[in-house]
Structures are given as structure tokens and as C-alpha cells.
Amino acid sequence: MRVVDEDGKQLGIMRTREALMLAQERGLDLVEIAPTANPPVCRIIDYGKFQYEAKKKAAEAKKKQVVINVKEVKFRPGTDEHDYSFKMKHAREWLEDGDKVKASIWFRGREITHRELGEKLLQRLEQDLADVGEVEARPRMEGNQMFLVFAPKRHKTSKADKSAQQKQGAAEGEGATSIS
The missing domain is CATH 3.30.110.10 (Translation initiation factor 3 (IF-3), C-terminal domain)
Incomplete structure (x- = not known):
């Protein structure tokens, strides 16, 4: 199998046992990235950190979605x-x-x-x-x-934008005083 280290450097083609021992020496995990490639590609990474970052990216993408009911x-x-x-x-x-x-x-x-x-x-x-x-x-x-x-309508401002504009207008109105 082809092995890639945590920095993305190619370590070359090696046997599974050798790759596992190398990963264990570094205190990391051996994860199969492309099983259908010839030879299969594995990466030496911290799998827990990898999962955490993937979950974080998915949450960020979900946050940016606009849901219309x-x-x-x-x-x-x-x-x-x-x-x-x-x-x-x-x-x-x-x-x-x-x-x-x-x-x-x-x-x-x-x-x-x-x-x-x-x-x-x-x-x-x-x-x-x-x-x-x-x-x-x-x-x-x-x-x-x-x-x-x-x-x-698309060009309408959202309710949150309207409330922010109203607050800003009220703040500007408070600062002004009239002299008679």
C-alpha cells in the first residue's frame, strides 16, 4: 500500500505491517484513504483529530445554509x-x-x-x-x-436588519437636542 505521513509527504509503497509499526512509533493511526486505488492509499494521522475537524467543517457548512420553511x-x-x-x-x-x-x-x-x-x-x-x-x-x-x-421578495431586508436599523435610528435621535 502507498503511505502518506501527517504532513502530506509520500513515504512510498510498503507492507501493511511496516506502515502500522511506523504509525505506532509516531503515536498516530493508519487510516485507509483510497481503498479502490491501485495500490490502496493509507495516511498516518491522528484519527480522533481528523474526525473532530471533519465534524467541525460539517457544522460550519450547516450553519451557512439558509433553510426556507x-x-x-x-x-x-x-x-x-x-x-x-x-x-x-x-x-x-x-x-x-x-x-x-x-x-x-x-x-x-x-x-x-x-x-x-x-x-x-x-x-x-x-x-x-x-x-x-x-x-x-x-x-x-x-x-x-x-x-x-x-x-x-428577494430585495426586502430581513427582520433582523430592520430591527438593527431602527435601533441605530433611535440612538441617533437620542443624541440630537433642539434649542429653542
Whole structure:
């Protein structure tokens, strides 16, 4: 097998026992890196440290990921004004936080014959949320449900950025005094 030391220097091709003894002399481990290579490649490293660093890199990569959740608001064709505004405000908050919103209208029984009521409700919601979100999927029917998917607008600042800007503006306002 081909052996590489902890610094990345090639030690050449040697037998498994020789490589193991060399690793033990240095107080390190012999780890097979490329088993399918001809000859197989092994590396002399501290395996615990290797695992720790790999885990740390994976955690750092995961930290930088942006996770977008899809949250849902459910309506009925006869949804009252207060219920509509309450659900619309929640959808607005979710879009401002960077989540996608799925607005669905459930039709039960004979309500399915009045699809235009659902379409009007979704059009109204689309107009009310136009400043914070954009339609990702147009309204469509699936069984007894009509739905519309909103995605947050890209150029909008995040909620954390807004709060930081507000704090900065408040701090600047405190320092100013007026003389009359």
C-alpha cells in the first residue's frame, strides 16, 4: 500500500505491517484513504483529530445554509373579514421572516361549485401581500382544495436588519437636542 505521513509527504509503497509499526512509533493511526486505488492509499494521522475537524467543517457548512420553511394559512370560501385579516397578517410576518407561504382554500360539499369565491379570495390575498411576497405558483385546484404559493421578495431586508436599523435610528435621535 502507498503511505502518506501527517504532513502530506509520500513515504512510498510498503507492507501493511511496516506502515502500522511506523504509525505506532509516531503515536498516530493508519487510516485507509483510497481503498479502490491501485495500490490502496493509507495516511498516518491522528484519527480522533481528523474526525473532530471533519465534524467541525460539517457544522460550519450547516450553519451557512439558509433553510426556507413553507408555512400554510387555510381559508374557506366564506371566511369573514376579521379571520381573513388575522391570517393575512400572519402570512405577512412569515414572508418578512423569509419563509414561503402556502394559502389554501378548502371547499366542502356544494361549495366546490363556487370556485370563483375562492379565486377572488386568493386574488385579494395576492394584492394585500404584493409588497412583501411574490406569487411562486398560480392558483390551481387539487381535489377539493385551491392553493397559491408565495415566496418572499428577494430585495426586502430581513427582520433582523430592520430591527438593527431602527435601533441605530433611535440612538441617533437620542443624541440630537433642539434649542429653542
